[in-house]
Amino acid sequence: MEHIAAEVRAQRASPGKSRMAGKLRRHFWGYAFLVPAIVVFALFLWMPIVKGMVYSLQHIDFVKGNTYVGLDNYRTVLSDPVAGKAVRNSLYYMALCLLIGFWVPIGFAIAISELRRFQGFARVAAYLPNVIPVVVLYGLWRWLYDPIGPFNALLMKLGLDQIAFLTNPSWSMIAIVIMETWQQFGSALLIYLAAVLTVPRDWYEAAEIDGAGVWQRIRHITLPSIRHLIVLMLLLQVIGTSQGFQSQLALLDGGPNNTTMTYALLINKYAFTRLDYGAASAMGVLMFVVLGLVAIVQYRWQAKEE
Amino acid sequence: MRKTMVTLLGMMMLAALLLAACSNGGSAGGDAGGGAEPVGAGSGGANGSDAANGEGSDAGPAEKITISIYYPTPDREDDRKLEDDKIRRFTEQYPNVEVVKSDWQYSPNEIGIKMAANEAPTLFNTYATEGKFLAERGWAADITALFDDYAYKEQMNPILQEQFILDGKVYGIAQRGYVTGTVVNTKMLRERGAEVPPLDWTWDDLLTTAPAVADPGAGISGIAPMGKANDAGWNWTNFLFEAGGEIQAIEGGKVVAKFNSEAGAKALDFYKRLRWEANAIPQDWALDWGDAVGSFAQGRTAMVIAGPDGPVDQGLNQGGMSPDDIAVYPMPAMEAGGAHTGVLGGDYLVVNPNASPEEQEMAFRYATFDYFSDNFLTSLEANIQARKDDGKYFIPPVIEYFDMESAFGQKVKAVYDKFDNVYQYDPASIALMDGKPEAQFNTQDYYATMTNVIQEVFANENVDVQAQLDAAAQLVQTEFLDPIEVK
Numbered sequence: 001m002e003h004i005a006a007e008v009r010a011q012r013a014s015p016g017k018s019r020m021a022g023k024l025r026r027h028f029w030g031y032a033f034l035v036p037a038i039v040v041f042a043l044f045l046w047m048p049i050v051k052g053m054v055y056s057l058q059h060i061d062f063v064k065g066n067t068y069v070g071l072d073n074y075r076t077v078l079s080d081p082v083a084g085k086a087v088r089n090s091l092y093y094m095a096l097c098l099l100i101g102f103w104v105p106i107g108f109a110i111a112i113s114e115l116r117r118f119q120g121f122a123r124v125a126a127y128l129p130n131v132i133p134v135v136v137l138y139g140l141w142r143w144l145y146d147p148i149g150p151f152n153a154l155l156m157k158l159g160l161d162q163i164a165f166l167t168n169p170s171w172s173m174i175a176i177v178i179m180e181t182w183q184q185f186g187s188a189l190l191i192y193l194a195a196v197l198t199v200p201r202d203w204y205e206a207a208e209i210d211g212a213g214v215w216q217r218i219r220h221i222t223l224p225s226i227r228h229l230i231v232l233m234l235l236l237q238v239i240g241t242s243q244g245f246q247s248q249l250a251l252l253d254g255g256p257n258n259t260t261m262t263y264a265l266l267i268n269k270y271a272f273t274r275l276d277y278g279a280a281s282a283m284g285v286l287m288f289v290v291l292g293l294v295a296i297v298q299y300r301w302q303a304k305e306e
Numbered sequence: 307m308r309k310t311m312v313t314l315l316g317m318m319m320l321a322a323l324l325l326a327a328c329s330n331g332g333s334a335g336g337d338a339g340g341g342a343e344p345v346g347a348g349s350g351g352a353n354g355s356d357a358a359n360g361e362g363s364d365a366g367p368a369e370k371i372t373i374s375i376y377y378p379t380p381d382r383e384d385d386r387k388l389e390d391d392k393i394r395r396f397t398e399q400y401p402n403v404e405v406v407k408s409d410w411q412y413s414p415n416e417i418g419i420k421m422a423a424n425e426a427p428t429l430f431n432t433y434a435t436e437g438k439f440l441a442e443r444g445w446a447a448d449i450t451a452l453f454d455d456y457a458y459k460e461q462m463n464p465i466l467q468e469q470f471i472l473d474g475k476v477y478g479i480a481q482r483g484y485v486t487g488t489v490v491n492t493k494m495l496r497e498r499g500a501e502v503p504p505l506d507w508t509w510d511d512l513l514t515t516a517p518a519v520a521d522p523g524a525g526i527s528g529i530a531p532m533g534k535a536n537d538a539g540w541n542w543t544n545f546l547f548e549a550g551g552e553i554q555a556i557e558g559g560k561v562v563a564k565f566n567s568e569a570g571a572k573a574l575d576f577y578k579r580l581r582w583e584a585n586a587i588p589q590d591w592a593l594d595w596g597d598a599v600g601s602f603a604q605g606r607t608a609m610v611i612a613g614p615d616g617p618v619d620q621g622l623n624q625g626g627m628s629p630d631d632i633a634v635y636p637m638p639a640m641e642a643g644g645a646h647t648g649v650l651g652g653d654y655l656v657v658n659p660n661a662s663p664e665e666q667e668m669a670f671r672y673a674t675f676d677y678f679s680d681n682f683l684t685s686l687e688a689n690i691q692a693r694k695d696d697g698k699y700f701i702p703p704v705i706e707y708f709d710m711e712s713a714f715g716q717k718v719k720a721v722y723d724k725f726d727n728v729y730q731y732d733p734a735s736i737a738l739m740d741g742k743p744e745a746q747f748n749t750q751d752y753y754a755t756m757t758n759v760i761q762e763v764f765a766n767e768n769v770d771v772q773a774q775l776d777a778a779a780q781l782v783q784t785e786f787l788d789p790i791e792v793k
Contacts, residue, residue, distance in 0.1 A: 061443075062421060063422070142590075146525065146590060167764065252534065253535045255758070256533075256765045257758045258758060273754060
């Protein structure tokens with residue numbers, strides 16, 4: 001009786017097994033090539049994510065050992081008034097990046113695509129700030145924003161008052177966004193330019209024959225043609241800027257009086273200044289949840305569009 | 307799609323819970339076992355040794371061991387040469403010890419990661435504020451036994467060494483120290499028609515001198531109080547001390563924040579007047595130590611508050627100033643006849659508690675290898691000579707690890723006197739300096755909190771000084787001081 005049952009089991013199992021084996025044989029090299037990527041992702045992405053979740057429930061002491069503290073870290077973070085300010089600062093920073101920075105590469109890409117000469121030079125020139133090391137960037141812009149630097153010299157020449165770009169709380173975040181826009185618009189520009197150049201030239205020619213001017217061509221042909229890319233870049237920028245903290249840290253260390261303290265910078269402060277890795281992890285998990293939701297929205301939207 | 311998402315999320319949650327359960331016990335047990343033993347064993351090792359006297363009378367460990375030591379950064383070429391020479395002499399005496407150089411410079415923001423990754427050197431540098439913090443975290447080895455056996459322990463300058471002796475246990479070795487003062491570019495004052503104040507100066511003198519030399523339109527300030535990072539809180543604390551205030555006090559077994567006192571309000575109000583009445587500080591006041599001292603060396607500010615050797619070094623060796631152009635002042639007293647109190651600070655060397663007993667002992671011996679020896683004098687002379695050859699000045703520490711009045715101190719003074727490129731502090735100024743140690747508990751957290759308050763004062767003319775201080779004190783109290791139980 002038992003023997004028959006085993007045979008039935010083997011018969012049931014074997015077609016699947018052989019199908020699996022066949023699949024594995026056929027796609028062996030494909031799977032083999034996937035292994036390094038999976039290992040890298042597992043070690044440097046998935047494991048830190050899971051560990052971050054674990055740490056968010058613990059008091060972290062790398063020397064004496066960790067202890068489970070339940071949701072204490074979340075309570076600490078949610079009751080910290082600076083955390084609320086950091087969220088508002090991050091939203092303000094993201095909005096400024098959209099307002100000041102988002103349209104710049106689109107505008108430049110369209111302008112460069114319209115150039116008949118020096119297009120190559122313009123592309124390189126626009127991309128150049130992107131390759132400047134950040135240390136040089138911060139030094140350069142500190143000089144530009146200096147009370148006797150070029151911007152203030154110009155303002156004074158125009159009979160206006162000096163502006164303390166970095167230390168005036170109304171200006172500090174704006175100053176950082178202007179600097180970052182200058183440095184980073186080049187890479188987005190290349191992506192937009194590639195998209196603009198794929199728009200069939202005969203559409204423009206037909207529009208020109210119909211009497212369309214430059215603005216009408218941009219409004220009715222270029223912008224609708226790169227609409228999907230614009231939305232994708234918008235979502236990527238929102239996700240990217242929500243994690244911004246480098247410039248805020250390097251230039252002002254989150255000051256003046258937490259005016260440039262972004263959410264990601266506060267995570268950094270919790271971890272490396274207060275050495276409270278548990279609370280920092282809790283902040284990271286909260287951010288992970290919010291950004292995960294944004295990513296799902298983006299994915300759904302994209303799927304719907306397709 | 308939904309099924310896959312739910313499965314994936316479930317798997318992640320499960321993995322998280324499993325890891326949480328594992329790491330609770332596993333990590334605690336493993337780390338405690340690995341981290342605690344060497345500390346205790348280190349002391350044992352020291353006790354068991356007859357030769358931990360700093361003179362290196364034996365050949366060191368029988369087996370080959372490796373220690374990593376604090377090594378100067380690449381910009382300090384002369385110091386590196388001296389350290390290389392010391393390593394050579396040390397390894398000649400202890401052939402079984404391999405010395406690995408580590409140019410990691412202590413940072414309160416990095417030490418946690420360094421200890422967690424077990425990457426901190428066997429011997430690393432730190433500052434005066436960090437003694438209690440490192441000892442409590444278990445990040446500094448208890449070197450009491452090694453220190454007790456050290457032949458020159460009685461000759462270590464107690465002003466510095468005592469800052470790393472906590473509850474009778476020794477956690478660090480003093481290198482050099484300072485009492486915070488104000489370094490003044492007297493040439494700039496004279497050129498701009500500002501009167502050079504007397505050494506026994508007051509807040510009012512500062513409030514007169516700073517605007518007299520400042521020219522905001524030209525980007526020149528009278529004084530550059532630090533306004534960024536923890537440095538801002540540290541700078542302001544000098545004024546708190548001058549006004550007779552305290553950072554914290556121990557009351558009934560609890561640590562209580564005290565900096566929102568009347569003295570604190572006076573000190574913060576003085577900053578407010580300096581900024582808004584006198585308009586004497588840089589317009590881009592978000593300066594940390596490097597920015598402020600750099601600004602002094604560039605002649606963009608006439609005065610800077612710091613351990614005097616740093617700004618003097620940068621002014622003379624990088625800013626091209628002459629010793630006659632610079633004067634080291636004590637911190638100004640709040641009122642005439644008051645104390646010129648400045649924060650007492652210094653550099654220390656700490657032994658890594660994760661190192662083996664032999665490594666700890668050798669690290670201690672390395673740290674004290676040249677102390678009180680002729681080698682130190684030879685090395686010092688070579689350093690000064692090398693600087694002279696390069697056309698640079700040598701700036702001695704304000705406070706040495708030894709007492710300058712001792713026999714060894716006199717030998718060092720004799721070396722200094724041989725050269726004309728050794729900066730000489732004005733004894734009258736040094737005599738006026740009144741050093742006060744920093745707070746023992748969560749000093750960096752206090753500094754960070756006060757930095758925000760100072761930034762608010764510098765950014766907002768109508769700020770309510772007392773309200774800011776009260777809010778800051780409450781934050782420091784609840785966040786950092788309440789959890790502490792003083793034994």
